[in-house]
Amino acid sequence: MQTDFLSHPLIRDLRQVTGLTMTHRDVAARSDAAVLISTERCDAGHSTVIADHSYHTGKITEFTFSAPNPAAVCAAIQAAVQAAVADHQGRMISMLASINAEVINSLDGTEIVRNVLHEVRHVLGACDSGVLRLYDEKSGFLLPVAQEGLPEEYRQYRLLPNESISGEVFSTQRAALLNGRADIIAAHRVMRPESQSFMERSDIANALMCVPVVTEGKCLGTLTTLCFSPEGRFAPFDLAILQSLAAQIAIGYRRSQSYQEALATSRHLEETREALTRKNHDLDRAVSLHEALLHIFASETGLAAQLDAVARLYRVEFRFESVLGLAHRTSGWRDADEAHALTQTVEAAGIAVGRFLVRIKGDPGVLRALFGTVAAFMALDFMRNLSQLDLLNARKGAWFDQLTSSRDDRRPTQFGFHPDRHIQVMMADLPDDGSVFGPYRVLSALQEALPIRNVLAFHRDEGIVLTISASTAAALERNIVAAAKAAADMGLHMGASTAREQFDNLDEAVTEARQAAHAQQRRNQAGLLRYRDMGIERLFTDRTRNEILDFSRQILAPLTQPRHRQLHQTLIRYVAEGKSAARTAQALNIHPNTLYQRLQRIEALISRSLSDPADYTLLSLACQLEAEYGAGPIFDPDTR
Structure with missing residues (x-):
């Protein structure tokens, strides 16, 4: 509010008529009254009129004059001041109405805050800047959401409730009016270190007002105005205006929130309706898909025919793999497709029993839904087949037991196995994955590797049994060679019995195969x-690998020290070369005399003679066991 009352028409006219002179100055406010006029008589006919309008301006004005009729001048001054205050009130109320219209006509919370803050600087003449803080329940801080006339870094100046002036106003919901830097600094009673650091880097305002933003009994935040001018001051009337603006912000912001919540609810309902429509569509499609696949798996016979029917119906190329070794690929599948193929696992009883590799064409989600359903059918079919495999496996084992105990030379063909002239039994340990599918997978792979398919294959607790029969010994040998390669590739420990022409002692053949498999495992x-x-x-059939190594290392114990490694290798080579000094020296690339010297040292260390048949037999046996069961030269008799 302007305080140059000398230019007011009432006083200006009075001065022109009477020729009066007067002065005025602004001093600190002394009263909370709207307008208070007091008159004092001075010496030499001078009079003083004090107009206290600090409620509206934060100041008072002092008039000094000399006139024959002081009462008339005093009345004119009073009328001028009251008129100016009334004009000021009218302008402020008009501006508030304009701001209120902008708030009412907007449903955008950001726009409301921006408009109100912008207008505050026009309504309050002393206001240089303003900031609106809203309480964030997630972080627990009062965060600056909008500002006018402040540096950008002010957006990082967040406060806790009860902290600084804004935090205290937020907690107590009592407005604050402070004029003077000393009062503002003193009002910052509670400050965190980071807030204190920010304050020290910032300019301190000369005047400050802070009011709570409250709606429906809940405080949303605070509205603060600042004045940095050294002569600037805020009046109680300014605080009332700011409180009115804060109420408008609170109402408008809450209306905006309600509107946004209504929009969000509407969007959520629309999204829910669309999701329900999609789910109904997906359900219809799933039912149709299930019916089509059910027809395929019910009408088609055999895995290949069923999968080919799926490929034709849905025009898709894929490859299927099973843990039992079964595999199928469609006619259009290419190995190059595998790098970018979609993978769908087939699970039965929580265990992966197979997988599909599908060429991606079209929507991957549709393909995954399709083969997810196909995988469910495959899992059911797999469990049914597994039950049949278990039954078939038990029948094969029972028939094998009949073969070993029967004295009848007439042995019919069963399970695709025809007893021929020659017969041989192989045994392998069960896979260590513990899966119920493991034995069938190994059986399938072994049978696939054999060139002659006249095989009776089954598994028991002690291992996998393969009985092969052929009309010639050469045919048996081809199967043994193929089985050996397959066992090595699969990491199996397998043993083979001697070939025979009699079926009534197959139990002996099983024992031989089992002992050989155990030896390979050792x-x-x-x-x-x-x-x-x-x-x-054969002498160590019931011994473990560690027991056999203990036996050999006790014989060679004096050579197990690291410093005798060379002598140990010399003895191994000497035995391997059949006690030939020439071949041994050549193999070790040493002179024969050096070899003889080493042999003498070996005999002295082990207290045995290489020329004694009993000692040499024992040493030769130990060296052979080390070669078969040891992972390399030994240096510690306690090594396992």
């Missing part, structure tokens, strides 16, 4: 071992 070597090649190992 060696920790994958592949097939023939019973006839076990040699001296």
Whole structure:
């Protein structure tokens, strides 16, 4: 509000008529009254009139004059001041009405805040800047959401409730009016270190007002105005105007929130309706898909025919793999498709039993839905087939037991196995994955590897049993060679019995195959071992690998020290070369005399003679066991 009352028409006219002189000055407010006029008589005919309008301006004005009729001048001054205050009130109310219209006509919370803050600086003449803080329940801070006339970094000046002036106003919901830097600094009673640091880097205002933004009994935040001018002051009337603006912001902002919530609810309902429509569509499609696949798996016979029917109906190319070794690919599938194929796992009883690799064409989601349903049918079919496999496996084992106990030379063909002139049994340990599908997977792979398919294959708790029969010994040998390669590739420990022409002692053949498989397991070597090649190992049938190594290392114990590694290797080579000094020296690339010197040291260390048949047999056996069961040279008798 302007305080230059000397230019007011009432006083200007009075001065022109009477020729009066007067002065005025602004001093600190002394009263909360709207307008208060007091008159004092001075010496030499001078009079003083004090107009206290600090409620509206934060100031008072002092008039000094000399006139024959002081009462008339005093009345004119009073009328001028009251008129100016009334004009000021009228302008402020008019501006408030304009701001209120902008708030009412907007449903955008950001726009409301921006418009009101912008107009505050026009309504309050002393206002240089303003900031609106709203309480964020998630972080627990009062966050600046809009500002006018402040640096950009002010947006980072967040406060806790009870902290600084804004935090205290938010907590107490009592407005604050402060004029003077000292009062503003003193009002910052509670400050966190980071807030204190921000204050120290910032300019301190000369005047400040802060009011709560309250609606429906809930405080949303605070509205603060600042004046940095050294002469600027805020009056109680300014605070009342700011409180009115804060109420408008609160009402408008709450209306905006309600509107946005209504929009969000409407969008949510629309999205729910659309989702329900999609789900109904997906359900119809799923029912149609299920019916089509049910017809295929019910009418088609055989896995290949069923999968080909799926490929034709949905025009899709894929490859199917099973843990049992079964595989199928459509006519259009290419190996190059695998790099970017969609994978769909087939699970039965929570265990992966197969997978589809599907060429991606069109919507991947549709393909996944399709083969997810196909996988469900495959899992049911797989469990049914597994039950049949278990039954078939038990029948094969029972018939094998009949073969071993029957004395009748007339043996009919069963399970695709025809007893021929020659027969041989192989055994392999069960896979260590613990899966119920593992034995069938191994059986399938082994049968697929054999060139002659006259095989009776089944599994028991002690392992996998394969009985092969052929009209010639050469045919049997081809199967043994193929089985050995397959066992090595699959990491199996397999043993083979001796070939025979009699069926009534198959239990003996099973024992031979089992012993050879156990020997291969003790060696920790994958592949097939023939019973006839076990040699001296037959004596260790019931011994573990560690027990056999303990036996050999006790014999060679003096050579197990690291400093005798060279002597240990010399003895191994000497035994391997059949005690030939020439071949041994050549193999070790040393002079024969050096070899003899080493042999003498070896005999002295082990207290045995290489020329004594009993000692040499024992040493040769130990060296052979080390070669078969040891992973390399030994240096510690306690090594397992």
